[in-house]
Amino acid sequence: MSKRKSTLKVISVDSEIDLVQGLGELVKRLAKEAFTRQEQFHVGLSGGSMVKLLTKALIEADVDTNRWLFYFCDERHVPENSEDNTFHAYRKHWKTELPRIRDEQFVKADTSLDLESCASNYEVKIRTEVPIAGSLPQFDLLLLGMGPDGHTCSLFPEQPESLQQIHRLVIPIRNSPKPPPERITFTLPLINNARHVAFVVTGAEKAKVVEDVFVEVDKLFPAAWVDPKNGDLTLIVDENSGRYVRSLSS
Numbered sequence: 001m002s003k004r005k006s007t008l009k010v011i012s013v014d015s016e017i018d019l020v021q022g023l024g025e026l027v028k029r030l031a032k033e034a035f036t037r038q039e040q041f042h043v044g045l046s047g048g049s050m051v052k053l054l055t056k057a058l059i060e061a062d063v064d065t066n067r068w069l070f071y072f073c074d075e076r077h078v079p080e081n082s083e084d085n086t087f088h089a090y091r092k093h094w095k096t097e098l099p100r101i102r103d104e105q106f107v108k109a110d111t112s113l114d115l116e117s118c119a120s121n122y123e124v125k126i127r128t129e130v131p132i133a134g135s136l137p138q139f140d141l142l143l144l145g146m147g148p149d150g151h152t153c154s155l156f157p158e159q160p161e162s163l164q165q166i167h168r169l170v171i172p173i174r175n176s177p178k179p180p181p182e183r184i185t186f187t188l189p190l191i192n193n194a195r196h197v198a199f200v201v202t203g204a205e206k207a208k209v210v211e212d213v214f215v216e217v218d219k220l221f222p223a224a225w226v227d228p229k230n231g232d233l234t235l236i237v238d239e240n241s242g243r244y245v246r247s248l249s250s
């Protein structure tokens with residue numbers, strides 16, 4: 001078992017309604033805190049189930065998102081209007097369900113560029129937009145998912161070299177084990193400089209890997225490397241995924 005430097009807060013819920021409520025309260029609180037420091041709230045998004053859960057949470061929390069900026073912790077290197085594109089997924093939902101969120105609030109990757117340029121260009125955007133702390137951009141919140149293989153962002157267990165990156169904040173990923181094969185992803189220095197990182201993980205098929213990552217901190221799983229050095233780490237689980245971490249919940 002390795003040790004994590006940050007303190008993990010586990011929020012264990014019994015239903016999707018409670019999950020949505022817990023997520024809504026978290027983002028609302030962190031946005032309020034951010035506005036005591038700065039003009040905008042900088043949030044990194046993930047794809048997968050997060051799209052629908054966050055949409056519900058923002059509707060439920062009835063929060064003013066006018067000064068929020070949304071980034072992508074990873075993005076699939078496919079055309080922006082493709083169903084596979086994570087920005088597209090959010091925009092599609094939010095156009096109808098959260099129409100008050102404007103297109104300009106998305107700081108998105110330019111996937112029309114070649115993969116390498118897409119990653120380096122996105123890093124420049126992040127360095128320009130996100131407040132700097134300790135010489136690196138510091139997100140107010142990163143919302144992460146985790147796959148059943150313990151991947152997070154587009155950091156996969158089959159590609160451990162991506163976890164060793166210390167110079168770049170956004171890197172290209174080729175031959176991703178999960179399709180589509182080309183992606184860009186935040187790296188650990190950027191992830192671990194965030195003020196708050198929140199994982200949302202649901203489903204019985206992830207119960208064991210939740211234990212491996214959050215109890216055992218088994219570094220075979222990329223998600224176990226997420227350890228904000230000056231920030232907070234929250235894990236939101238449902239009754240299925242959280243079966244083995246209930247004792248850690250507050």
Ligand SMILES: O=C(O)[C@H](O)[C@@H](O)[C@H](O)[C@H](O)COP(=O)(O)O
Pocket residue numbers: 046047048049050074076086144145146147148152153154178179200201202
């Ligand atoms: O680009 C992707 O393939 C997804 O963004 C992916 O990384 C997702 O975040 C995790 O697999 C968790 O997804 P679920 O919460 O849907 O299981």
